[in-house]
Amino acid sequence: MEYDNTNTGAAFKPFEEQKFILQGKLNMNGNDLRIALIKTKTRDGREIIEVYTKSGVLFSNNKTSENQPDYSGPVEMQHVVGEMRVAAWKKAKDGSPYLSFQASSDQDKGAASAPAASGLDDDNIPF
Numbered sequence: 834m835e836y837d838n839t840n841t842g843a844a845f846k847p848f849e850e851q852k853f854i855l856q857g858k859l860n861m862n863g864n865d866l867r868i869a870l871i872k873t874k875t876r877d878g879r880e881i882i883e884v885y886t887k888s889g890v891l892f893s894n895n896k897t898s899e900n901q902p903d904y905s906g907p908v909e910m911q912h913v914v915g916e917m918r919v920a921a922w923k924k925a926k927d928g929s930p931y932l933s934f935q936a937s938s939d940q941d942k943g944a945a946s947a948p949a950a951s952g953l954d955d956d957n958i959p960f
Contacts, residue, residue, distance in 0.1 A: 842934040844921075850874045854882070891921055908936070 847853075855870040867887035874880055889908030894901060902920035910917065921932045 840936040842936070844932045844934070846929065846931075847871075848873070859884075859886075889919060891919065902935075904932070 850873050852872045853869060854872045857868055859866045859868045869885045869887075871883045871885065872880065873883060888910055889906055891904035891906045894903060894905055896903065903923045904921040905918060908917050908919050915938055917936055917938060920935045920937070924931055924933050
């Protein structure tokens with residue numbers, strides 16, 4: 834069975850060579866974008882600065898059960914039609930903390946209610 838990572842994701846601690854250096858605003862075609870600059874290195878050791886744009890925000894949830902996400906909020910992604918939300922659960926693998934994500938349409942915001950729904954439970958991490 835092939836692994837399906839549709840509408841799921843995870844975030845981990847930055848690599849040692851990654852350093853958040855600046856944040857700000859960039860206007861592209863009349864649209865203001867919030868940006869973050871990360872200094873890092875290519876595989877061959879060349880220093881580069883990666884430019885990231887803000888695509889959403891996560892708010893801390895007042896959980897009433899363990900299955901509810903720790904964070905959730907709206908996201909706007911290029912190439913995605915319609916309003917989307919992301920739910921995030923705090924997890925750990927081998928003592929290293931990370932966030933597991935589940936994206937859904939804004940209409941389905943109550944549907945993501947269990948960490949296992951993200952497809953990234955501790956026994957099913959694809960790396």
